[in-house]
Amino acid sequence: MLRYMEHVMARAGHEPIKARNSLEVTEALSREQPAIVVLDVQADEMESVQKALRDRPSAKLIPVIIMVGLPNQPRMSNTIALQPAAIFNKPFSPAELVGTIEQLLSEAA
Numbered sequence: 001m002l003r004y005m006e007h008v009m010a011r012a013g014h015e016p017i018k019a020r021n022s023l024e025v026t027e028a029l030s031r032e033q034p035a036i037v038v039l040d041v042q043a044d045e046m047e048s049v050q051k052a053l054r055d056r057p058s059a060k061l062i063p064v065i066i067m068v069g070l071p072n073q074p075r076m077s078n079t080i081a082l083q084p085a086a087i088f089n090k091p092f093s094p095a096e097l098v099g100t101i102e103q104l105l106s107e108a109a
Helices: 002-011 022-031 046-055 057-061 073-081 094-108
Strands: 037-040 064-068 086-089
Touching: 002 037, 002 094, 022 037, 022 046, 064 094, 086 094
Parallel strands: 037 064, 064 086
Antiparallel strands: none
């Protein structure tokens, strides 16, 4: 999924910051200034990601897009706690994802 997302984002002209797990997400959020965060709920431990987003002063300004596979109640509860700008079910439409990202970027500008 990570390589596919990287490919989709790069083809759309974006520079993705890759993170394979919650530790890498936390590290990336501490050193980078992402315009948007796209999280795969299946791959991340949501509590760590939530903490990283909460602990970063500017993180509240970062829109979060969540990718979910099968709805799972505990994961969905954690997902909703992030107050995502959008939730995409897998499989998803790359064009729809890119369109949502473009819309969120234009709203933030």
